[in-house]
Amino acid sequence: MNVFSERVIALLAPGQGSQTPGMLAPWLELEGAEKRVAQWSESTGLDLRRLGTEADADEIKDTSVTQPLVVALAVLAAEELRRRVDLPADTVVAGHSVGELAAAAVAGVLTADDAVALAAVRGAEMAAACSLAPTGMAAVLGGEEDVVLARLDELGLVGANRNGAGQIVAAGPLDAIDLLVETPPERAKIRRLQVAGAFHTGYMSTAEDAVRTRAADVAVSDPVFPLLSNADGAVVDSGDEVLRRLISQVTRPVRWDSCQSTLAGRGVTAVVELPPAGALTGLAKRELKGTPTLALKTPDQLDQVVALLTAEVSAE
Numbered sequence: 001m002n003v004f005s006e007r008v009i010a011l012l013a014p015g016q017g018s019q020t021p022g023m024l025a026p027w028l029e030l031e032g033a034e035k036r037v038a039q040w041s042e043s044t045g046l047d048l049r050r051l052g053t054e055a056d057a058d059e060i061k062d063t064s065v066t067q068p069l070v071v072a073l074a075v076l077a078a079e080e081l082r083r084r085v086d087l088p089a090d091t092v093v094a095g096h097s098v099g100e101l102a103a104a105a106v107a108g109v110l111t112a113d114d115a116v117a118l119a120a121v122r123g124a125e126m127a128a129a130c131s132l133a134p135t136g137m138a139a140v141l142g143g144e145e146d147v148v149l150a151r152l153d154e155l156g157l158v159g160a161n162r163n164g165a166g167q168i169v170a171a172g173p174l175d176a177i178d179l180l181v182e183t184p185p186e187r188a189k190i191r192r193l194q195v196a197g198a199f200h201t202g203y204m205s206t207a208e209d210a211v212r213t214r215a216a217d218v219a220v221s222d223p224v225f226p227l228l229s230n231a232d233g234a235v236v237d238s239g240d241e242v243l244r245r246l247i248s249q250v251t252r253p254v255r256w257d258s259c260q261s262t263l264a265g266r267g268v269t270a271v272v273e274l275p276p277a278g279a280l281t282g283l284a285k286r287e288l289k290g291t292p293t294l295a296l297k298t299p300d301q302l303d304q305v306v307a308l309l310t311a312e313v314s315a316e
Contacts, residue, residue, distance in 0.1 A: 007088075007269045007270060008090055008091075008092065008266055008267050008268045008269050008270075009087060009088070009091045009092070009268070009269070009270050009271075009272065010091075010092045010093075010094065010263050010268045010270070010271045010272070010284075011078070011087070011091055011092070011093050011094075011103075011106060011225075011272050011274065012093075012094055012095065012096070012099070012103075012271060012272070012273045012274065012280045012281075012284075013071075013074045013078075013093075013094070013095035013096070013099035013100070013102035013103045013106065013273075013274050014070065014074070014095075014096055014099050014273060014274070014275075014276060014277060014278070014279050014280050015070065015095065015096040015097030015098045015099040015100075015254075015279075016063065016066045016067055016070060016097060016098055016195075016199075017066075017193075017195075017279065018070060018276040018277070018278060018279050019060050019061070019066050019069060019070055019276050020057070020276055021055065021056055021057050021060065022052070022053055022054075023052060023073060023275060023276045023297075024037070024048070024049070024051075024052025024053055024069070024072075024073055024076075025052065025053045026298040026299055026300070027073065027076055027077060027080070027275070027298075027299060028049065028052075028053070029299065030076075030080055030299055033076060033080075034049070036076060036079075036112075037049050037052070037072065037076070039113070040068070040072050040113070040116045040117075043113065043116070043117055043120075044068050044116060044117065044120035045120070046065065046068060046069075046120065048068065048069055048072055051065055051069055052069055052072075052073065061194065062127065062196075063123050063124075063126050063127040063130070063195075063196050064120075064123045064124040064126075064127040065123065066123060067098045067119045067120070067122055067123030067126070068116055068119040068120040068123055070098060070099065070102075070119070070276060071098060071099070071101050071102045071105075071115055071116050071119035072116045072119075073274075073275050073276060074095075074099065074102035074106075074274040074275060074276075075102050075105045075106070075112040075115055075116065076112075077274050077275050077296060077299075078102070078105070078106045078274055079112065080299065080302070081274075081296075081302060081305065082106075084302060084306070085305070085306060087225070089224070089225065090225075090226065090266075091225045091226070092225065092226045092228065092235075092262075092263060092266055092268060093106050093107045093223075093225045093226065093227050093228070094227070094228035094230075094259050094263070095230075096230070096254060096256055096259075096279070096280060097161070097199070097200070097230065097249075097254050098119055098122060098123070100229075100230055100245075100246055100249060101115040101116075101118055101119050101122070101246065102115055102119075102274065103227060103228075104223075104227065104242055104243075104246060106225070106274075107223040107224060107225045107227040107242075108221055108222075108223060108224040108225070109220050109221055109222070109223050109227065109239045109242045109243070110218065110220060110243075114218045114219075117214070118211060118214060118215060118218065118246070121210055121211055121214045122207065122210075122211050122250065125206065125207035125210040125211065126196075126197075126199060126204055126207040126250065127196060128206070128207070129197065129203060129204050129205070129206045129207045130196035130197030130198075130203075131197075132203070132206070133173070133197075133203055134173065134174045134175075135171065135172060135173055135174060135197040135198035135201075135203050136171070136172075136174050136177045136192070136193070136195065136197065136198060137160060137169055137170065137171045137177070137192075137193040137195050137197075137198060137199065138169070138170050138177050138180055138181065138190050138191060138192045138193055139167060139168075139169050139170075139190070139191045139193060140152075140167070140168045140169070140170055140180075140184070140185065140188050140189075140190055141166060141167055141188060141189045141190075141191065142166050142187055142188045142189055143166075143184075143185040143186060143187045143188030144185075144186070144187070145168070147185050147186060147188075148168055148185045148188055149168070150185075151180070151184075151185040152168075152170050152180070155170075155172070155176040155179055155180055156172055156173065156176050157170045157171060157172035157173075157176050157177070157180065158170070158171050158172055158198070158200070158201045158253060159171075159253055160198065160199060160200035160201055160253050160254065161200065161253065161254045161256065162253060162254070162255050162256065162257045162258075163254075163256045163257060163283055164256060164257035164260050164261075164283060164286075164287045165283050165286035165287050167283075169193065171198035171199060171200060171201045171203075172198050172201060172203075173198075177192070200249070200250070200251065200252060200253050200254055201251060202251055203251075204250050204251045205251055207250050207251075208247060208248065208250040208251045211246075211247050211250055212247045215243055215246070215247055218243065220239035220240060220242065220243050221239050222237060222238060222239045223236070223237060223239065223242065226266070227242060228259045228262055228263075229242070229245050229259075230245075230249055230252075230254045230255060230256065230259065231245055231248070231249065231252060231255060232255055232258050233255055233257075233258025233259040233260075233261055233262040234258075234262070235262070256280075256283065257287075260283065260284065260287045260288065263284075263288060264287070264288055268288065268291060269291065269292070270291065270292045270293070270294075270308050271284045271288065271291055271292070271293040271294070272293075272294050272296055272305055272308065273293070273294070273295050273296060274296055275296055275297050275298075276297070277295035277296050277297055278295045278297075281293040281294070281295040292308050293308075294308045
């Protein structure tokens with residue numbers, strides 16, 4: 001085991017949109033992985049093995065599939081990482097959107113089984129909520145933040161993801177998204193997102209209710225690592241409060257910009273993103289300039305994680 005005591009590591013779990021076909025395949029070669037995935041497949045009613053190894057991009061972008069699949073992969077990789085590496089107590093853990101469930105498992109608040117089960121309920125119910133009204137999302141890239149948010153408010157849209165690095169994701173009725181595309185804020189570009197509906201808004205209220213009902217059966221523990229909340233970037237040290245925030249997060253904006261500010265404030269010296277990695281390390285490179293990052297995609301990179309954490313490699 002390697003123990004790191006003089007570095008502040010951030011371990012991040014990505015959310016929906018990070019999935020890629022076949023992403024689970026290399027991880028199934030690890031000892032015990034097939035059994036873990038089989039258990040989660042049984043508990044969720046989804047063939048996660050097939051979905052993570054054989055399904056195409058269209059099939060795995062379904063919200064009811066993506067969310068449990070992404071969480072299952074992240075917690076599987078985190079379990080393997082922690083078998084190889086003793087992380088220090090000040091390791092900062094955070095997840096983006098549904099990735100918060102994986103982060104809560106890494107931090108010891110939830111069991112891996114409960115994290116995957118909650119992700120399955122969350123994904124299925126959010127998919128169902130999307131059918132209740134014609135809604136969508138669009139990325140707003142660039143522009144002054146205050147100007148962008150004011151424009152969204154004018155159109156009745158919500159800044160559902162405030163990701164930092166000049167990126168805000170708008171969510172709400174499709175006709176308002178159309179207007180945003182036609183008349184974007186000054187110096188901003190708009191990119192429609194291929195999602196089923198307006199996530200992290202009041203349109204997901206039925207899904208929040210369903211997650212709350214399922215969460216009533218979940219036992220929690222207090223975090224063993226500093227765990228950041230999407231609500232405001234704060235470190236939450238109560239397991240009960242973490243669970244409450246995980247539930248309400250379904251209808252509330254993701255403040256990843258605040259999470260990154262907290263990472264900077266805590267003096268994070270290296271960032272590792274769990275699979276299916278890429279999006280969060282991209283944001284970290286722009287917001288935490290000069291901080292070494294690694295997007296962990298396959299088990300072959302675990303040695304690189306160790307090298308990164310021991311400062312044997314430079315920033316990408």
